[in-house]
Amino acid sequence: MVPLSWYVALGAGLFVIGAAGVLLRRNVLVVLMSLELMLNSANINFIAFSRFLGDLGGQVFAIFVITVTACEVAVALAILVTVLRNKATLEVDEIAIMKG
Amino acid sequence: MARTPRTDSGAAIRIVFQGGTMETAFFLLFAGMAVLSALVVVVARNPVHSALSLMVCFVQIAALFILLGSPFLAVIQIFVYVGAVMVLFLFVIMMLDVRKDVHVRFRASAVPALIVLVILGAEMLALLLGSGHIPALSAAAGPDVAGSVKELSLTLFADYLLPFEVASVVLLVALVGAIVLAKKETG
Known part of the structure; x- marks a missing residue:
């Protein structure tokens, strides 16, 4: 069986890659995608610990994380479409205020 | 044979x-x-x-x-x-x-972000290598209860019923919010 530390290391690696995308990229769409990556790496940890502890709570929390992520993406993309209608830019540094 | x-x-x-x-x-x-x-x-x-x-x-x-x-x-x-x-x-x-x-991928001031990322990665690596609990957990893996969808649904609908209902409300709010936000303003 693959040891738990490998899964945790994979989760940490994906989290750092996602954080790099959030901090370094200028395109707001890619920033949102990197955010999805970070949430998914947390899910890997939840399910790995659920498997190794023999407790189903981790899987239930992964389901909640997926639910909240779906909501977040829907609202974020709706905000993005509205912002783009007013400002016509995708760069994160340009979209510093929410007021159109 | x-x-x-x-x-x-x-x-x-x-x-x-x-x-x-x-x-x-x-x-x-x-x-x-x-x-x-x-x-x-x-x-x-x-x-x-x-x-x-x-x-x-x-x-x-x-x-x-x-x-x-x-x-x-x-x-x-x-x-x-x-x-x-x-x-x-x-x-x-x-x-x-x-x-x-398309032509500019990365932000101009990348150095502070890179420092933060290196610190983040080093911290997580140090925690992973320094933890005594994680190898102990891998050695004594719990019973394989995870495979059963029935067990999962029992846990979800018995122990986590209130969070499940809250999650459905969150989904509804997100649905309405997305529609309201993306709607073209009339007048």
């Missing part, structure tokens, strides 16, 4: 699988693919390439969920992330004109 080699090879395969060699190989394959596609998400010039690469990464993570004995979560992962979230992303990418800022 003809049957003997077949049972032998079957037993050999079972021994290899119990030894975990095959599982380790699959883990390394899926993890390597996931990390590579995640890197492509971050460095790709075209947002469409980022989205497709992120889709590959999600499929690899779903395969890892199957490896961890939770097929239900793997199916949910494919349905929600690959099926809904990524289609939403691609729809928005193709609806918007994204060819304007």
Whole structure:
């Protein structure tokens, strides 16, 4: 069986890659995608610990994380479409205020 | 007589699988693919390439969920992330004109962010290597209760019923909020 530390290391690696995308990229769409990556790496940890502890709570929390992520993406993309209608830019540094 | 080699090879395969060699190989394959596609998400010039690469990464993570004995979560992962979230992303990418800022990928002041990232990675590595609990957990893995969808649904609807209802309310609020936000203002 693959040891738990490998899964945790994979989760940490994906989290750092996602954080790099959030901090370094200028395109707001890619920033949102990197955010999805970070949430998914947390899910890997939840399910790995659920498997190794023999407790189903981790899987239930992964389901909640997926639910909240779906909501977040829907609202974020709706905000993005509205912002783009007013400002016509995708760069994160340009979209510093929410007021159109 | 003809049957003997077949049972032998079957037993050999079972021994290899119990030894975990095959599982380790699959883990390394899926993890390597996931990390590579995640890197492509971050460095790709075209947002469409980022989205497709992120889709590959999600499929690899779903395969890892199957490896961890939770097929239900793997199916949910494919349905929600690959099926809904990524289609939403691609729809928005193709609806918007994204060819304007293709030429500059990264922000100008990258050094503080890189320092933060290095510190973050080193911290997590130090915690992982310094923890005594994680090897102890791997050594004494709990019972494999995770495979059963029935057990999962019992846990979800008995112990976590209130959070489940709250999650449905959150979904409804997000639905209404997205519609209200994306609606064109009249007048």
